[in-house]
Amino acid sequence: GGNILTLDAGAAGTISVTGAVSAINDLTIRDSGGATFGGAVTVSNDFIITDTTASTNIIFNGALTAGTFTQSNAVGYNLQFNAGGTITDAVNFANAGTITIGDTTGTDVMTFTGGLIVTTPTALTLAQTITTTNTTMTLGDSGTGITLAGNTILNTGSGALNINGALAGADNNDSLTLNSTKKDFIIKNPKSPWHKKKLFDAQHTSQKQVVDINILLNRVKIDKKNEIKRKIIFFSFSILGFSLIGTLLAFLK
Numbered sequence: 197g198g199n200i201l202t203l204d205a206g207a208a209g210t211i212s213v214t215g216a217v218s219a220i221n222d223l224t225i226r227d228s229g230g231a232t233f234g235g236a237v238t239v240s241n242d243f244i245i246t247d248t249t250a251s252t253n254i255i256f257n258g259a260l261t262a263g264t265f266t267q268s269n270a271v272g273y274n275l276q277f278n279a280g281g282t283i284t285d286a287v288n289f290a291n292a293g294t295i296t297i298g299d300t301t302g303t304d305v306m307t308f309t310g311g312l313i314v315t316t317p318t319a320l321t322l323a324q325t326i327t328t329t330n331t332t333m334t335l336g337d338s339g340t341g342i343t344l345a346g347n348t349i350l351n352t353g354s355g356a357l358n359i360n361g362a363l364a365g366a367d368n369n370d371s372l373t374l375n376s377t378k379k380d381f382i383i384k385n386p387k388s389p390w391h392k393k394k395l396f397d398a399q400h401t402s403q404k405q406v407v408d409i410n411i412l413l414n415r416v417k418i419d420k421k422n423e424i425k426r427k428i429i430f431f432s433f434s435i436l437g438f439s440l441i442g443t444l445l446a447f448l449k
Contacts, residue, residue: 298324336361
């Protein structure tokens with residue numbers, strides 16, 4: 197369709213769309229105090245968010261299908277994608293609020309064909325399956341932590357998979373599956389002493405890695421304890437060394 201739809205409820209008004217949206221070329225949220233789409237949203241070209249009030253939510257409870265996803269301002273609103281979908285062009289989320297991709301029900305798949313970057317938002321919550329089509333996926337950084345809301349699968353094909361934010365699990369049984377034809381899976385955790393270490397080294401280029409998030413977090417604690425022990429031992433030996441040197445100098449005098 198060649199239709200253009202613009203939604204504007206003002207900074208204090210909310211937008212609620214209960215049914216499916218289709219036959220739309222461009223859909224723009226020009227201003228709102230939050231928006232909820234209850235059904236599938238299909239946009240042949242561009243889904244645009246021009247402005248939305250900080251700390252409010254834009255929620256997709258149906259699958260979102262769009263050519264591009266454009267955000268004009270780095271405002272602190274939150275985005276929730278609860279039912280999967282497909283965005284064709286690369287997405288670099290610009291909102292300064294939070295991002296949620298996937299919920300705890302169903303078997304949804306959210307595909308970012310051209311690639312995905314989530315480093316500007318303050319927090320990222322993941323569940324279900326998030327995939328790119330042989331393109332890079334970069335999740336989190338020192339200011340964007342990552343929480344698993346349930347079992348999570350990340351697929352990048354032959355694209356790079358970078359997990360740079362601090363990881364946390366919402367449940368004791370959460371698992372993280374990394375699926376890429378890249379040989380090296382690298383997880384950097386800025387809050388752990390091993391954040392620059394390579395965590396996984398696949399033996400085959402098509403190998404899948406499954407991580408129990410609680411085991412991963414336990415490894416962080418163990419590594420931190422070991423790092424503290426190493427510092428104590430180094431400090432103790434340094435003091436002992438200086439004492440021996442002092443004793444030797446006194447003896448020579």
